[in-house]
Amino acid sequence: MPDVNRGARPLSPHxxxxxxxxxxxxxxxTRITGNxxxxxVVLVVWWLLAASIGPGAFARADGVLRxxxxxxxxxxxxxxxxxxxxxxxxxxxWSTGRMLEIHTxxxxxxxxxxxxxxxxxxxxxxxxx
Amino acid sequence: xxxxxxxxxxxNLGSAHAGTGHHWHMIVTSVMLTxxxxxxxxxxxxxxxxxxxxxxxxxxxPFPAIVIGLTLLVSxxxxxxxxxxxxxDYAHGAPRRIMVIVAVIAxxxxxxxxxxAVARLAF
Numbered sequence: 001m002p003d004v005n006r007g008a009r010p011l012s013p014h015x016x017x018x019x020x021x022x023x024x025x026x027x028x029x030t031r032i033t034g035n036x037x038x039x040x041v042v043l044v045v046w047w048l049l050a051a052s053i054g055p056g057a058f059a060r061a062d063g064v065l066r067x068x069x070x071x072x073x074x075x076x077x078x079x080x081x082x083x084x085x086x087x088x089x090x091x092x093x094w095s096t097g098r099m100l101e102i103h104t105x106x107x108x109x110x111x112x113x114x115x116x117x118x119x120x121x122x123x124x125x126x127x128x129x
Numbered sequence: 130x131x132x133x134x135x136x137x138x139x140x141n142l143g144s145a146h147a148g149t150g151h152h153w154h155m156i157v158t159s160v161m162l163t164x165x166x167x168x169x170x171x172x173x174x175x176x177x178x179x180x181x182x183x184x185x186x187x188x189x190x191p192f193p194a195i196v197i198g199l200t201l202l203v204s205x206x207x208x209x210x211x212x213x214x215x216x217x218d219y220a221h222g223a224p225r226r227i228m229v230i231v232a233v234i235a236x237x238x239x240x241x242x243x244x245x246a247v248a249r250l251a252f
Contacts, residue, residue, distance in 0.1 A: 034211050048246035058181050085166050088159040127174040
């Protein structure tokens with residue numbers, strides 16, 4: 001290796017100087033939704049455990065999940081689930097070498113965002129009681 | 130020739146040769162979840178909101194119990210591997226190692242709790 005001063009070299013520009021784009025925003029959203037879904041999972045696991053314990057524990061967990069705050073978190077989780085699923089499908093398509101051109105990739109990003117909201121709305125309509 | 134920088138060679142920070150296996154595992158679990166998650170949504174969704182007795186009845190049937198148990202298993206193993214990559218991207222050194230260990234333990238604890246509950250409700 002050449003004897004260079006590695007500490008004093010200019011750093012390449014990072015995300016702070018870039019204009020947000022469909023590709024970057026949909027990429028970070030994939031990571032955010034995937035991690036945030038653990039909240040919904042913990043709620044569902046708590047609800048299942050409470051159901052397995054007895055009516056008292058179930059009433060408490062069921063009350064929290066079906067409160068307005070619980071509804072809000074579960075609705076958000078539903079959207080995150082659809083979004084993360086579609087973003088995962090996008091990665092599977094990309095892994096085959098398709099849809100990687102910039103304009104196609106941007107359209108693809110717009111499509112998964114739109115479709116995630118459509119599927120969330122459809123799910124709510126179907127499951128609404 | 131070596132593609133390692135001098136620093137990495139000195140610090141013995143080359144490839145662990147595990148990245149391909151990790152990536153392939155994410156692909157396998159994501160393909161499985163692509164089919165499983167919609168089935169889970171429309172299996173679990175109608176049960177949430179039922180009265181207690183109906184919930185017990187629904188979760189003692191084989192199909193909902195298997196779908197919910199399988200979704201928890203595959204999605205949490207997928208999460209365990211995904212969250213490790215996030216921590217490896219943003220954290221370094223000892224905090225990285227500690228956070229990866231804590232995240233893995235927490236994920237398996239949630240998984241064990243969920244599977245226990247599903248099994249107890251099913252049997």
